Amino acid sequence: MRVLLFSGKGGVGKTSVAAATGIRLARMGKKTLVMSVDPAHSLSDSFDLDGDLFHGQTADPFQVSDRLYIQEVNIQKEIKRHWREIASYVVAVLRTTGISDVEAEELAILPGMEELSAMMYVNQYRKDERYDVVILDCAPTAESMRFVSMPTTLDWYMKHVFPFQRTLLKAVRPIANRVSPVELPTDQYFANVKELFGKLEGIGELLEDPRATSVRLVTNPEKMVLRETQRAFVYFSLHGLTVDWVIANRVLPGEVSDHYFSEWRRTQAEILAEMDSYFSPVKVKRAPLFTNEVLGQERLEQLADVLYGDAEDPSRPENLERPYSFQKVNGRYEVRLNLPFASKGDVGLFKKGDELVVEIGSLRRHIGLPTSMAALSPTRARLENRILTVEMKEVAP
Numbered sequence: 001m002r003v004l005l006f007s008g009k010g011g012v013g014k015t016s017v018a019a020a021t022g023i024r025l026a027r028m029g030k031k032t033l034v035m036s037v038d039p040a041h042s043l044s045d046s047f048d049l050d051g052d053l054f055h056g057q058t059a060d061p062f063q064v065s066d067r068l069y070i071q072e073v074n075i076q077k078e079i080k081r082h083w084r085e086i087a088s089y090v091v092a093v094l095r096t097t098g099i100s101d102v103e104a105e106e107l108a109i110l111p112g113m114e115e116l117s118a119m120m121y122v123n124q125y126r127k128d129e130r131y132d133v134v135i136l137d138c139a140p141t142a143e144s145m146r147f148v149s150m151p152t153t154l155d156w157y158m159k160h161v162f163p164f165q166r167t168l169l170k171a172v173r174p175i176a177n178r179v180s181p182v183e184l185p186t187d188q189y190f191a192n193v194k195e196l197f198g199k200l201e202g203i204g205e206l207l208e209d210p211r212a213t214s215v216r217l218v219t220n221p222e223k224m225v226l227r228e229t230q231r232a233f234v235y236f237s238l239h240g241l242t243v244d245w246v247i248a249n250r251v252l253p254g255e256v257s258d259h260y261f262s263e264w265r266r267t268q269a270e271i272l273a274e275m276d277s278y279f280s281p282v283k284v285k286r287a288p289l290f291t292n293e294v295l296g297q298e299r300l301e302q303l304a305d306v307l308y309g310d311a312e313d314p315s316r317p318e319n320l321e322r323p324y325s326f327q328k329v330n331g332r333y334e335v336r337l338n339l340p341f342a343s344k345g346d347v348g349l350f351k352k353g354d355e356l357v358v359e360i361g362s363l364r365r366h367i368g369l370p371t372s373m374a375a376l377s378p379t380r381a382r383l384e385n386r387i388l389t390v391e392m393k394e395v396a397p
């Protein structure tokens with residue numbers, strides 16, 4: 001199963017591109033699911049489906065045409081399906097603060113629940129071999145960053161916090177429940193966390209395998225959007241995901257000759273050239289600003305045509321290089337990271353436990369080191385040809 005993850009700033013055209021890609025793949029004979037992880041779902045709108053006909057049904061895969069399905073992750077449904085004990089614990093705690101039931105239920109939607117629910121589905125579909133391709137139409141960049149960092153964060157929580165919390169609670173609950181104004185989590189709560197974690201098993205590897213998962217960043221040829229796209233690129237790379245295309249959407253087409261737009265045309269051309277060189281060797285595909293909204297299957301097909309011509313298979317991975325690797329060179333150990341835009345001053349490195357922590361600007365990633373390197377510390381780093389190489393050595397304590 002292939003996973004294509006579309007991410008980018010709000011409004012750039014992620015949903016349209018994801019839907020168009022789905023249509024193309026289904027046409028090519030691949031059973032395809034387009035899944036929306038953006039709480040502000042617009043996937044069904046993009047297909048211009050009749051609201052009355054299918055209202056509320058997209059919380060599960062809904063067939064829109066031959067071999068093509070859409071799903072819009074619905075957090076209220078997901079809470080009932082997967083998060084019951086966790087949510088009811090949060091509600092119970094909030095109630096003790098005097099918040100009303102309705103408000104407590106609203107607040108019990110914790111950040112990340114949507115993303116985690118989507119990941120559980122992806123994992124399930126992979127196990128069941130239900131689809132050939134799953135396309136993820138993500139929320140704007142910040143949330144999709146949360147999406148990809150979730151497996152590492154959870155892994156860390158399950159290793160470092162969860163067992164400790166659980167044992168601690170076993171010891172204190174008999175006393176604490178009598179004196180504490182705040183309810184302590186029950187055994188069901190822990191069972192629920194554990195069960196959910198089990199459902200996510202292997203998702204980190206799936207996302208980090210470039211043969212399985214490709215990230216496609218959708219952008220517009222505007223300076224502010226480009227900056228965000230670059231940050232997203234670094235972040236995805238830092239988290240081990242491979243970006244294999246950048247899609248510049250809403251490019252003013254050549255036939256727009258009106259003087260009013262001449263400055264727009266000039267700056268767009270400049271920014272497109274900048275994009276090509278920044279993201280190289282990753283290709284920047286272009287899609288024009290159409291004369292109308294990209295709404296309904298017919299227009300989505302037009303978008304697919306300009307993106308993929310008549311023969312290109314959008315599920316084919318265009319880039320199989322992992323953003324980082326561990327190597328042994330001349331008896332020395334090295335960690336290599338592809339970092340196209342970072343400058344030296346931006347990068348921070350330190351060791352924490354058996355993990356290497358890499359910071360780039362405000363972005364941070366804990367990288368679990370292979371056993372052979374776990375005892376080593378970073379001693380030197382160099383940034384050359386867009387590759388950050390970190391030398392790892394044994395240092396006396």
Ligand SMILES: Nc1ncnc2c1ncn2[C@@H]1O[C@H](COP(=O)(O)OP(=O)(O)O)[C@@H](O)[C@H]1O
Nearest residue numbers: 010011012013014015016250288289290293294
């Ligand atoms: N190339 C394009 N030309 C014209 N309209 C577009 C184009 N791409 C997207 N749109 C329109 O812009 C709006 C936002 O697009 P959408 O795909 O929902 O963006 P996102 O998912 O990134 O928020 C929609 O109304 C869509 O039809």
Ligand SMILES: [Mg+2]
Nearest residue numbers: 014015038042
């Ligand atoms: Mg969208």
